[in-house]
Amino acid sequence: MTMNQVVVIEAETSADRVASAGAVAGAAESAGYRRLACRGVPGTHAPAYAGLGDLLEPVLAGGGLPVGRRRALEAALGGDAGADRLLVGLAARSLLEARGERLVLVAEDCQWLDRPTLDVLCFVARRLADLPVALIATVHPEGQPPALRSLPAERIRPAAGPANARPAGRRLALLAEAGRDMPLSEVMTAAGHLGIATEEWAALDHRRLEGAAVVADGDGAERRRVHLALSQVASDPGIAARHRSAASSGRTESEAADLERAGRRALTGGAQAAAAVAFRRAAAASPAAADRIRRLALAAGAARAAGLPERSRALLGEAMPLAADSRTIADLATNQLLLDLTAGLPGRGIGEFEALAERLDGDDRIRVLWGAAVHCRARHLPPHQCRRIEARLRGTASSSPLRAIALAMLAPAHGAAQHRERLPWLVAEAAGDPLALLSLGIAAESVQDLATAHTAWALSRDLFRRVGSDADECQSLRGLAALRIACGELAAGLADAEQALRIAERVGATQVMGIAAGTVARAQVWLGRGPDARNTLERHAALWHDDPIAISAAEMRWASGLLALTERRYADAWTELSRVRRHRARAAWSIADLTEAAVHCGEHEAAARIVEATAADTTASGHLAMLVERSRALLCGDDDGAEAHFERALAEGEDAGTPLELARTRLLHGRWLRRRKRAEDARDQLTEARQVLADARARPWAAEATAELRAAGEVVRPAKDARASLSPQEARIATLAARGLTNKEIAELLVVSPRTIGASLYRIFPKLGVSKRAQLREVLSAG
Structure with a gap:
């Protein structure tokens, strides 16, 4: 077989995706490969791992998996969204390897596959090098999930198929394709409006479900008639607006406004990617240039929040050179800044921020200067540059909470007290702006107001989660995790850091990945899980770079130094902790660890100089x-x-x-x-x-x-039983989970719902100082 082991087919229409996948898979089958397939279905909320179950069903009888992997796979195929995704991925790979035959996996319409299935497929796809297995994935370019986009693969973008169907068949095909995101009853009603008999539709629908329909593009007039019919029967206002826009032969503000409203409804429902598509279409339908640019800015923001950085950058690149409206310029600049920070890119210089702020007035100027303060804080720029932004903030009158937050982020040590008095009052003022709350957490941490930092990060996490802004939620989680570790909540801090790391990996937020990985490793060291911490640091070793944003490397070196300290490798600890100094805030937080290492390896004088320099802050x-x-x-x-x-x-x-x-x-x-x-x-x-x-x-x-x-000379009593902190019901649930039972199995034994079991385990983990089911057996047996 001559094709790559992983092929991603990106096509606008279902027909092109089906045809291309059929051609590639057919070539594989001709070479002796056996096809296993699954398909995403639009407009449904499939259970977790539903697609994986369809894909693996023909080969499940083989068995022979290790116990842990088998149980994880059984839980996943039973619909348990909390199944350990790593073990499920390893189980799936082991199952394919155990078959000993050549296999081609075909995953169609990945934009509609359930997320756990897609994550496992991408995990397996990266580990096919030594297996006679190939993966073919088809996806709509605008709906491509980040995990699939980052997959090393041969990418095929087929041209649209020819319009070779008979007229009635072409109209049927166009209707089937255009109505894929609508209920079947509505599509059939539209078919009636178009004069299509039920028998004809049923025949096409059957072929469509079997994946063999050939959809032609049709001429423009035919396509507009189909979209108009669908717009008249669609019950969802956003879908109706999209079809009205597609039915129009020109740009109208009413259609653009309908699409913008659909985008805002999608934002309210937490569907950032769908909102980005709606806003982009609204921009394309906008007759006025100012409205088009404003809607492009909305699309860029939604795409960034959804974890689609490349699409967001493309939209920003289209809008920024033409933007003239003050609010739009500020929004574009904010999104550009956040993209640069999460990707670890250099971004604007201080002079560029100053020049941009001069073009704006009032709160819009404050927003750009706030962005400059975030830039200064993240990159720890020299004090004289921070003072320039501080002076401009003080010279701009505004009641925006962003002004006070920015000044606190830029505050020198001697001014921290006055900001600490003001910051708690800003929580209520910033309550409706999750980005403001996120930066308030950073500002509060910088002036050591840990209570306000905790509140701000927790609130921003909840808001970002509610609106589906994954790229921002992982930022809040990593800040909350570090704070919880500092406050002694080790298990909760580890859980937050691990979640931040998973989200950052999924959306490609490289900078957050480094910070979260360092925080995970540090929590693991505190909990006495040295080998786990070492594995975490080694897996993310590529992120150990100090430029352009130092906090990622500082977090990881702090964790590495702390691990060396607990293992009495004092020279290594001194070396690693000395390099944390590149980030001033983390250097101050780790100063006592550095000193302890220095005392053991004879670096007293060097450590004393660092300590006294830190004392000023x-x-x-x-x-x-x-x-x-x-x-x-x-x-x-x-x-x-x-x-x-x-x-x-x-x-x-x-x-x-x-x-x-x-x-x-x-x-x-x-x-x-x-x-x-x-x-x-x-x-x-x-x-x-x-x-x-x-x-x-x-x-x-x-x-x-x-x-x-x-x-x-003290007689030390043994530690109390780990079960002592649990209620009888919690102890029973923990014991059953430690034995490897799934939430569903435990629920059946105790006659409660699986959701109740999940909530109980959420409370049990912090009590026992663990963050995963796999650790329960060790903790309970130790007790």
Whole structure:
């Protein structure tokens, strides 16, 4: 067989997709390949993994899978959307490999396949190199999911087929194609309006369902008649507007307005990709240039939010050179900035932001300057550039919350206190703007207002999820994850970070992928899962670059340094943590880890210089002040001075809201006291540290505190049973899940719904300090 192992056919019409797929698959079958097929169906909400079930049904009898993979596949084919997608993908590949025969997988109309099936197909497609298996996927160019778009494949874009059908057959074919997104009853009603007999339609529909219909393009007048008939019977206003537009031979504002309303309804329903298509069509139907550009801007924003960056960039490139309206310019600039940030691209320079802001007035100018502040913060630009944007913000009168948020992001250390007083009040003012809330979380974190940061990120996550903005939701999740880890919620933080990583990979948000991967690995280190952390870092090693946005590499190096610290590889820890300094905020948060590594590998002087440089940024933060004072205590050669620094560190940390770092401070203080023969004082500090660390499942440091307590002469009781924190029902659910039962199987045993089981596990995981079902067996058996 001469074709590539993965072929993606991108065609506008169903006929072209069917014909091309048939040609390629036919060539494969002639070469001795067996065809396995599945198809996406428009206008339906298929259960999770429905397409995968159709595809694999002919080969399921083979069996022979490892237990974990078999159970995951059974759960998936039973419609369990929560089935471990990695295990399902591995199971599918193993099943294909076990057949020992040449197979061609044909996935038609992937734009309508359920998402779990598509994810598994893409997972398998990347791992076909050593198998006699090929994949053919067909998709509409405008509906191509990001996972399929990023797949390495041979891409075929066939030309439209010839109009060789008889006139009645051509009209039938055009109607079948144009009405694919409408209920069959409505399409048949339109057929009656067009004079098509029910018998003719039924015959064509049968061929269509079998995937063998040949659809011709037809002349323009015939196509317009078909679209007009469909527009008259469509119950969905958005679909009706689209067909009215297609039926028109020219541009009219009424049609464009109908399409724009359809796009806004799609936004309300969380269908960002559909909204992008509606807005783009509205732009094409707009007779006035200003309306066309405004609608292109709406389409670009929806495409970016849906995780379609290439389409969004194309729309921005079309609209930006022609935009003259102040609001449209600000919207275009915002979307361009967000695309650059999520992709890790350099973006505009500060001078370009200033020049653009000069063209605008009022809140539109503030929005561009806010974007410049986000740009400064993300790239940690030099202070003099930040001051230029700060001066322009202060010189522009506005009541927009974006102004206060931008000023807080640019605030120097000595101005943090005044912003911290103002930021909590901005939550209500920014409540309707999820992007404002997202940036408010960043600003609040930068001035160490952790409570406001948590609120803003959680609210923005919920809003982005509600409107289907995946590209933005992963940003909120990664910020929330880092904050939860800092606040001691390790399992919840890990779950958020893993979800952010999955979404970022799906939508191609490279920059967020690096940050989320580093956060996942750091949570895994805290939870004592060193091998998992190492695997996470190795899998995403390509993202360890410092330019143009440093936070991604800083997060990953912090995690790598923390892992080395727990494994007593102190020289490696010092090397990795020293390189976190490229990102000033993360360098400050990791300063105590750096100092601990430095003490063990003899880098006292270098560490002392870094600590004192960091101290200038901690004047208004109890958390950072605690880390600095703890570092000074470790570096101090004088006992009286060291004890004073420890005491100040503990005092600063009491109300900082970061209990795990406070517990580590107590641990280090207790060790210092024990080594100075002050066992009773040491036991007080170590006992409290051990309790906090054990409750949070911070295993490496809890074990260290236990060892120090024993060395101080304390008899340490075994840890309490992990089940003690669970209700009887929760304990039973956790035990059954640990045995490998699916949600559906547990629900049947306990006579409840699978959704109830899922909700119970959502509550159980944080109580046990885990984030996956696979970890339940270890935790419960340890208890």
